[in-house]
Amino acid sequence: MPDIAIKVSKATKIFGSRTVLDAIDLDIYRGETLVILGGSGSGKSTLLRMMIGSVPIDGGDILVHGKSLCDMSRTDLNEYRKSIGVLFQSGALYNSMTIADNVALPLREHTDLPEETIELMVKIKLELVGLREHATKLPSEISGGMKKRAGLARALALDPSILFYDEPSAGLDPVTSAEIDELIIKLNKLLGVTSVVVTHEMDSAFRIADRMVLLDRGKFVASGTPEQMKKSTDPLVRQFVYGLIDGPLTERKRTGAYESDLLMDNI
Amino acid sequence: MRRFSPVTVLGSFSVAVIEFLGSLGLLLKETSLMIQPALFTGRGKRLGWRNLWFQMVRVGVKSIGIVSLVVFCIGAILSLQMEPILRQYSATDKIADIIGVAMFRELGPLVAAITLTGFAGASIAAELGTMQVSEEIEALESQAISPVRFLVVPRVLATTVMMVCLAIVADLMGVLGGLFVSTSILGISAESYLRATFSAVEMKDFLGGLFKAAVFGCVLSLIACHLGMTVKGGAEGVGTATTKTVVYTIVALTFIDLGFTATFYYLGL
Numbered sequence: 001m002p003d004i005a006i007k008v009s010k011a012t013k014i015f016g017s018r019t020v021l022d023a024i025d026l027d028i029y030r031g032e033t034l035v036i037l038g039g040s041g042s043g044k045s046t047l048l049r050m051m052i053g054s055v056p057i058d059g060g061d062i063l064v065h066g067k068s069l070c071d072m073s074r075t076d077l078n079e080y081r082k083s084i085g086v087l088f089q090s091g092a093l094y095n096s097m098t099i100a101d102n103v104a105l106p107l108r109e110h111t112d113l114p115e116e117t118i119e120l121m122v123k124i125k126l127e128l129v130g131l132r133e134h135a136t137k138l139p140s141e142i143s144g145g146m147k148k149r150a151g152l153a154r155a156l157a158l159d160p161s162i163l164f165y166d167e168p169s170a171g172l173d174p175v176t177s178a179e180i181d182e183l184i185i186k187l188n189k190l191l192g193v194t195s196v197v198v199t200h201e202m203d204s205a206f207r208i209a210d211r212m213v214l215l216d217r218g219k220f221v222a223s224g225t226p227e228q229m230k231k232s233t234d235p236l237v238r239q240f241v242y243g244l245i246d247g248p249l250t251e252r253k254r255t256g257a258y259e260s261d262l263l264m265d266n267i
Numbered sequence: 268m269r270r271f272s273p274v275t276v277l278g279s280f281s282v283a284v285i286e287f288l289g290s291l292g293l294l295l296k297e298t299s300l301m302i303q304p305a306l307f308t309g310r311g312k313r314l315g316w317r318n319l320w321f322q323m324v325r326v327g328v329k330s331i332g333i334v335s336l337v338v339f340c341i342g343a344i345l346s347l348q349m350e351p352i353l354r355q356y357s358a359t360d361k362i363a364d365i366i367g368v369a370m371f372r373e374l375g376p377l378v379a380a381i382t383l384t385g386f387a388g389a390s391i392a393a394e395l396g397t398m399q400v401s402e403e404i405e406a407l408e409s410q411a412i413s414p415v416r417f418l419v420v421p422r423v424l425a426t427t428v429m430m431v432c433l434a435i436v437a438d439l440m441g442v443l444g445g446l447f448v449s450t451s452i453l454g455i456s457a458e459s460y461l462r463a464t465f466s467a468v469e470m471k472d473f474l475g476g477l478f479k480a481a482v483f484g485c486v487l488s489l490i491a492c493h494l495g496m497t498v499k500g501g502a503e504g505v506g507t508a509t510t511k512t513v514v515y516t517i518v519a520l521t522f523i524d525l526g527f528t529a530t531f532y533y534l535g536l
């Protein structure tokens with residue numbers, strides 16, 4: 001029985017009158033790369049934000065290394081946050097600081113290490129993502145792919161045990177996107193971290209995943225290894241995996257959305 | 268179907284105002300609790316003082332010129348406006364007294380604060396709003412770095428301190444504006460103008476004005492930080508937050524000033 005790093009149990013999220021996540025269960029094993037698939041607006045980012053403790057959980061619970069996120073005090077939560085790394089959808093670099101300062105910030109804030117040591121560590125992290133020559137540049141001076149790498153170097157600053165990625169290949173060209181995927185695989189193997197990746201890009205998902213789950217209308221509708229997902233006969237999974245035009249997803253849009261559009265929003 | 272009756276409009280308006288004041292109060296509380304870890308204890312102080320210094324330069328130094336110019340002109344305008352009226356009572360020598368008291372008690376701090384609202388308030392709101400939209404604030408939180416400690420404390424402290432400094436500059440420039448018009452146009456000697464100013468303005472006027480300035484600085488930066496950090500809806504939201512900051516701050520400053528003036532009046536200060 002492998003170790004469980006994160007256990008999502010009956011986690012629920014409600015925005016206004018809309019249940020975005022409906023009592024979902026998910027086990028993430030230590031050292032694996034788990035990909036969470038789902039269409040735009042299906043609640044992937046929300047689930048990720050709940051797992052990093054930045055969005056409150058409305059029902060159920062999430063356990064990280066056996067500890068409940070709901071019961072954590074602010075101090076505990078901060079300790080947990082120091083043990084994870086997050087790569088945000090837009091990179092979320094601090095735009096007023098150089099790449100090196102971005103990576104150094106968590107070290108300066110959370111350790112008493114002298115500046116020389118911090119500089120050394122920053123160089124190591126930047127080398128790991130292939131950005132050492134660009135250390136003194138500002139985020140506005142580098143490309144989208146490089147921003148993601150820099151964000152990743154920053155996420156690695158405190159040697160996290162879990163890495164979260166929100167749409168790592170969004171907005172990148174196929175080649176750069178493949179490079180980022182390689183980096184995700186490399187870090188997973190090299191550092192032995194647990195990786196949780198949210199994406200809707202199937203090519204990328206199949207490249208990096210040990211296991212994948214598909215989120216739809218607040219529930220996980222399928223899960224399995226990339227092989228199992230490819231062979232699935234479920235029409236919804238097939239439509240999502242192969243990007244088909246005909247299937248339950250488009251069917252739903254054609255009928256349901258129009259009615260609710262007409263009836264709901266004008267009351 | 269929504270219906271707007273005067274009662275619902277008034278009700279929802281009051282609720283919005285109370286909500287806004289409540290969140291400002293919470294932010295103020297959290298900011299004051301975070302001053303210590305940001306500057307004196309803990310690891311935050313490694314960058315805390317540098318951030319504070321940077322914000323002081325950004326907020327204060329760049330606005331000195333504009334504040335000086337605006338207040339100088341107001342001093343000049345006041346003396347030109349008053350002269351015909353005071354001449355009827357052969358009291359033109361009172362111009363210096365009136366301008367001195369008005370500047371130190373009221374106009375210096377208020378005009379400096381309003382200028383700083385456009386200058387620093389709007390730019391803080393736009394800056395933090397952009398950080399919110401680009402997930403930078405969330406990134407700070409995800410790395411266990413408190414945005415209030417890291418972003419709000421230096422901005423609020425810097426604005427409060429620089430607001431006091433600017434008020435001193437504004438007081439002096441206002442008096443200089445009056446002096447300039449009085450000596451060059453109205454034929455009052457510089458010596459008698461300055462003597463009248465110093466005898467009319469008391470220490471409590473000066474210190475009361477500076478205290479007001481500190482409160483203005485604190486309030487204007489809190490409003491800017493709060494509206495900036497709660498931006499929703501992308502670039503458009505940042506624009507709205509910036510406008511709101513300027514409008515809300517000017518309304519708030521006016522009300523606070525009214526409160527101060529009324530209090531001082533009843534206390535006989």
Ligand SMILES: Nc1ncnc2c1ncn2[C@@H]1O[C@H](COP(=O)(O)OP(=O)(O)O)[C@@H](O)[C@H]1O
Nearest residue numbers: 015016020038039040041042043044045046047
């Ligand atoms: N803070 C929020 N307030 C209200 N609704 C939200 C909020 N965050 C997300 N949502 C809604 O929740 C749904 C899921 O959003 P999200 O998790 O960002 O989706 P995804 O990342 O899968 O595209 C969307 O319909 C979105 O509008």
Ligand SMILES: [Mg+2]
Nearest residue numbers: 044045089167
């Ligand atoms: Mg998303």
